[in-house]
Amino acid sequence: MRPSALPADIRPRPRRWPLAAASSLFFLTVLGALYLQKDTYTDDLAELSRRLIGDENTARVESWYFRLHDRIDQLQYRLTGGDSDPFARGATVDYIPRPPSRVIVLEPVRPVVDPPPGIPVLAVPEPVPPPMERLAMPEIHRLRDNREPGEEQWSTTGLPRNDPEDPIMARTFVRPDPDRPYATVGILLVDARRTRLHIVGGTEEPGSERRVDGPGVIAPEHMSVLLAAWNGGFQGPHGSFGMVANGLEYKPLRNGFASIAVLEDGTIPMGEWGRTLTWREDMVAVRQNAALLVEDCAISDRTGEGNETWGYVQVDSSEFITWRSAIGLTAEGDLLV
Template sequence: MIYPAVTYVQALTAPGAATFTARTADWARQMGAGPVVNALENWYYTRHPPRNSAPDANAVPVVPGTRAGDTTNAPAPLPTLPGVLAGEGAWLAGARMAGGQPADYTTFLRPDPDHTSVVAAVVAFERKWTGLHLIAGTKEPGGHWPEGAQVPDALRSSLLATFNSGFKFRDTPGGFYADGQTGIPLKNGMASLVIDKSGVANVALWGRDAQLTPDTAAVRQNLELIVDGGRPVPGLSGNPAGQWGSAKNQFQFTWRSGLGVDAQGKLLYVAGDQLTLTALANALSTAGAVRGMELDIHGGMVSASLFRPDLAGSAPTTLTPDMPTAADRYLSADQRDFFAVTARSGALRGPSAAAR
């Protein structure tokens, strides 16, 4: 009993933020109980289907510092299910740049016609105004990285958003590259978030749409694409070869997140509770993604926050009020790798100008 006891204490006290439940599940998998944990998750999440009714108000995203109906220079509204809800599919403008143009837009949609209470929040980041950063955690992917597993001080004054990355690397065959070093070898055929040295992000099939070049700043791989050519890929409901995680997890009604890129190059982050894998793919494609990938799943793993550096004294907010994570999660060291979105140098409108 000594070895399990010691390793459990180590798991509970390891550096970096992580919930008690996540630390316990990770320890159980380390002890070889991964199939048991997966079976328990499948049993629980597949037996708690969502309602076929109106969504909870706390599932709808809140944009800090933005009045309802502010759709300044927003993209066209998204398609919606019959019986459209107030604000559904309409983009709310976020942080303003020096010329008054928004750097990001937020909306929500219902991607599951059989469970109309399910909401997917969507954030679109304009590539002209924003840059993306991949930051390693204290445990994922392992090794030594310069950012200290948190948003660096140099980025905080221009920080627009933070959000979670993908699965733990023992649960995905994909790789990790950042800061000029390979944490986990990159693999062809994997869904990949690729960032160039100017901060422009792309979702790609590695080896087909992208490869490592001198201009590559970071790559985070996770499973296989779930949207390609603007449509959900075949096989999501069957997961025949385990391309999207353990068997049956695609049926779980749980927190899920994903990333996509649209035809204009905007980066799309999608997250919501009680999403199946098919519903997540539907949300990404409805939002306009031409390629999309799943990120992490389950409560406490899906974590996204919005910031308003253009508004003096504003505090970060979680993307939706019911998101079970702290809004400032990635401002201190975290065990998991994550993404940070910042305004490009010189593009951000100052708080004093925003107040006028």
């Protein structure tokens, strides 16, 4: 006799948990791989998202992502700690040859009228210009009692022209957020008297809306003496902050926004456009970006303004916790990057 079929309630069911576990493991592996490569693909994914779902929705997704990223960073720091010095993360600085020192040749001054023979003449040399003052290291107000090695202390180690007696650059870092000890601000001090700031427009931004394209590269003639390079603000449509450089107007300059300029003689003025800084005929370039964060050594009241200050989207991007770059000037006029 053939055995009758088992009742439905006691039939062996296929084991699906191994498949579910494998799928979950695969999903987590993919997420982990994407997280490890986030710095490589984040910008491209953001641009793709803006094209597919628009700027506003992309800004919302970014706000969720940054909040999640911040929680992961906090958890990671509690479990494993981390490096607090942003300059200790494997960055390398190629050696940049030091330009030859200026040679001053002292020659005797010839008298206007030749003296009679036999009369001695004392030749007075040309006056020697005084040596340039050493780069001033600004005082850093103490933010923490438990400072890490190198924190809030200027150093020239690993930088071009790092002679402590004649530095052209110095660096340090601070940790301004007591709730996030891993959140560091790396600060690079650059002697503005012996360097030149160049502002270069990108091939697409910020002039895309006006179809004004920039070179988007560092000029070849500057590569041999290049000290540093960094990004120069938001894209053109994301705030409409102005930019003028080398005879091209990428975006019109707007009153009320933080602006840094370069003059023909290399001087670097900085301020709020329309209030402390206005157009001059000897300006070579001007770049704007949001509001001044610090003015006259005090945090600006404008840091708590509405969203237009930080971009045009309705999401409050001023609360995004993510990496940002900034630029400033010391009281002596040297660059802080």
